[in-house]
Amino acid sequence: xxxxxxxxxxxxxxxxxxxxxxxxxxxxxxxxxxxxxxxxxxxxxxxxxxxxxxxxxxxxxxxxxxxxxxxxxxxxxxxxxxxxxxxxxxxxxxxxxxxxxxxxxxxxxxxxxxxxxxxxxxxxxxxxxxxxxxxxxxx
Numbered sequence: 001x002x003x004x005x006x007x008x009x010x011x012x013x014x015x016x017x018x019x020x021x022x023x024x025x026x027x028x029x030x031x032x033x034x035x036x037x038x039x040x041x042x043x044x045x046x047x048x049x050x051x052x053x054x055x056x057x058x059x060x061x062x063x064x065x066x067x068x069x070x071x072x073x074x075x076x077x078x079x080x081x082x083x084x085x086x087x088x089x090x091x092x093x094x095x096x097x098x099x100x101x102x103x104x105x106x107x108x109x110x111x112x113x114x115x116x117x118x119x120x121x122x123x124x125x126x127x128x129x130x131x132x133x134x135x136x137x138x139x
Contacts, residue, residue, distance in 0.1 A: 016031075016045075020045075020047070027050065028049065029047055029048060029049045029050060030047065030048050030050075031046070031047040032045065032046050032075075032079065033045055034046060034060070034062060034071050034072065034075045036066065036071075043062060043063045043066040043071060044060065044061050044062035044063055044066065044071060044072060044075070045060065045061055046058065046059070046060045046072075046075045046076060046079050047060070048079070048083060048093075051094075053087075053089045053090070054089055054090060054091040054092060055090075055091065055092045055093075055094065056083065056090060056092075056093055056094075057093070057095065057096070058076060058079075058080070058093050058094070058095045059095075060072050060075065060076055060104075060107070067103065068103075072104075072107045073107050073110045073111050076095075076107060076108070076111040077110075077111040077112065080093055080111060080112070080137055084139050090139065091138065091139050092136055092137070092138055092139070093113070093137040094134060094135070094136050095108050095113050095134075095135040095136070095137075096119070096122070096123065096132040096133065096134055096135070097132065097133050097135070098125070098130065098131075098132065098133070099118065099131055099132075099133050101133075105133060105135075108135040109135075111137070112137055113135035113136060113137045114135060114136060114137070115133065115134070115135050116134045116135060116136055117133075118132070118133055118134070119131060119132045119133075119134050122134075
């Protein structure tokens with residue numbers, strides 16, 4: 001079965017990088033590339049959204065052809081350890097997934113996050129309110 005094309009074209013990638021740089025300069029988030037170790041090519045991203053000095057939110061994605069290799073789990077695990085090590089006031093990392101996104105939920109659990117519950121109509125996707133499954137990692 002042919003693999004679907006990733007939704008990121010060059011224009012979207014450039015916009016993502018520009019937005020990430022803007023948020024970094026403002027101190028509201030830091031987005032870091034997930035790179036294939038053998039080629040040094042970016043295949044995804046992990047982002048920490050700063051919600052306050054004690055609480056950050058973690059987001060991540062990996063290109064379709066690079067999934068199921070443990071890249072997201074390794075990135076989230078390493079960067080979570082870095083965040084707690086370098087930011088002593090940080091007490092909590094949160095992470096949200098859509099209810100049916102079992103691969104992303106597995107990443108959260110393998111990275112040490114614990115599922116806390118279902119947040120009803122917490123987020124928005126395609127113009128509709130949607131539920132989110134909440135995970136956290138506590139210092």
